[in-house]
Amino acid sequence: MYIHKEGKGTILGCLAISLSLIGISINLLATVSMNLLLTVVMYTVIGFFILLNLFILYFFRMPKRIFTYNDNQLICPCDGKIVIIEEAEEPEYFQGKRLQVSVFMSPLNVHVNRYPINGKVKFYKYHPGKYLVAWHPKSSTLNERTTIVLEHATGKEVLVRQIAGAVARRIVCYSKEGETVKQNQELGFIKFGSRVDLFLPLDAKVLVNLEEVAKGGQTVIAEW
Numbered sequence: 001m002y003i004h005k006e007g008k009g010t011i012l013g014c015l016a017i018s019l020s021l022i023g024i025s026i027n028l029l030a031t032v033s034m035n036l037l038l039t040v041v042m043y044t045v046i047g048f049f050i051l052l053n054l055f056i057l058y059f060f061r062m063p064k065r066i067f068t069y070n071d072n073q074l075i076c077p078c079d080g081k082i083v084i085i086e087e088a089e090e091p092e093y094f095q096g097k098r099l100q101v102s103v104f105m106s107p108l109n110v111h112v113n114r115y116p117i118n119g120k121v122k123f124y125k126y127h128p129g130k131y132l133v134a135w136h137p138k139s140s141t142l143n144e145r146t147t148i149v150l151e152h153a154t155g156k157e158v159l160v161r162q163i164a165g166a167v168a169r170r171i172v173c174y175s176k177e178g179e180t181v182k183q184n185q186e187l188g189f190i191k192f193g194s195r196v197d198l199f200l201p202l203d204a205k206v207l208v209n210l211e212e213v214a215k216g217g218q219t220v221i222a223e224w
Contacts, residue, residue, distance in 0.1 A: 004112060006172055006189040007060025014056050018049035059107060059192065067184040067217040071153075074116040074204070075183055076219040077160060078196045080105040082212045090199045093123055093149050093159055098199040101206060101221055103214055105194050113173075113187040113196060114217050115150065117158055123149035124175045146173045148187065156224060159199035162190055184217045 003011070025042045028034070034042070068075050084102035105111055125147050144164040151157050162171050173188035175181075190196075200206075204222040208214060214221070 002062050003057065004060045004062045004189065006191070007056070010191070011053075011056055011060065015053055018053055022046050022049055059111065061110060062112065063110065065215075065217055068220060069183055070220070070223075071118055071183070073223045074158060074198070074200065074221045075114070076103060076208075076214040076216050076221050077116050077187065077198070078103055078105055078111070078113050078214075078216040079109040080196070080214060080216075082208050082210055082214055083195070084197075085206055085208070085210055087202070088199075090159060092125075092147055094157075094199065097202060098159070099202055099204055099206060099222070101198045101200065101208065103196050103198075105190070105196070107192055110216065111190050111192075111194070112216060113160075113162060113189060114184045115181045115187050116160065116183065116198065116221065117150055117152050118183045119150040119152045119158075119181060121148060121175050121177050121179050121181060122151040122157065123147065124173070124177050126171075126173070144171060146171055146175075146188070148173065148175045150181070154224075156201050158201075159197075160187065161197040161199070162188060163195040163197065164190065 025045050029039065029042050080103040082101065083104045084100055086100055087097055088100040090096065090098045090100070127145050127147070146162045148160045149157055150160065162173060164171055170191045171188065171194075172190070175187060198221060200222055201224065204224050206222045207220050
């Protein structure tokens with residue numbers, strides 16, 4: 001396991017602030033006469049910042065993983081829970097009905113996003129927006145998000161949408177229109193809780209169930 005590159009700045013910044021505040025707290029404990037309540041508060045502050053840094057290290061972890069590869073299957077783009085499986089209108093690109101499968105990522109999940117298929121990036125767009133909770137029905141169209149459309153060699157198209165949540169405030173996407181990408185290649189990263197939507201062809205066979213816990217790069221979402 002190692003730390004993802006997107007976490008380096010956050011980790012160093014948080015560590016610097018934490019060390020400064022912990023240093024101040026320790027200095028006060030050593031030099032200022034305090035009652036029991038203030039002493040407890042100081043130790044609580046020190047403990048909080050230690051736990052905060054451990055959590056941030058955990059959040060940006062990149063565990064070793066054996067990936068699933070199959071050109072006829074769509075592999076889950078992220079870790080999380082399947083929260084939506086339904087036929088839905090996709091107004092931005094397809095402007096019609098598609099099969100929607102959505103994966104909710106809690107702050108405890110690995111937050112790397114991956115391409116579900118081999119193909120070409122046919123469309124990419126970033127949308128600024130709100131920060132509704134990621135499971136809100138309107139988060140797919142109102143929240144900060146990116147839309148990526150992948151074209152498979154068969155001509156079939158899959159839309160991947162990264163959605164920021166109430167906690168997530170930064171979406172990172174590496175996609176560029178026209179580039180060829182590989183299944184399970186890194187697509188991007190969403191920081192601190194979020195959702196990824198997939199819009200699939202109507203004839204795709206979905207192989208996951210609602211509330212199922214899925215693993216990015218391993219769980220087969222659907223096949224064609």
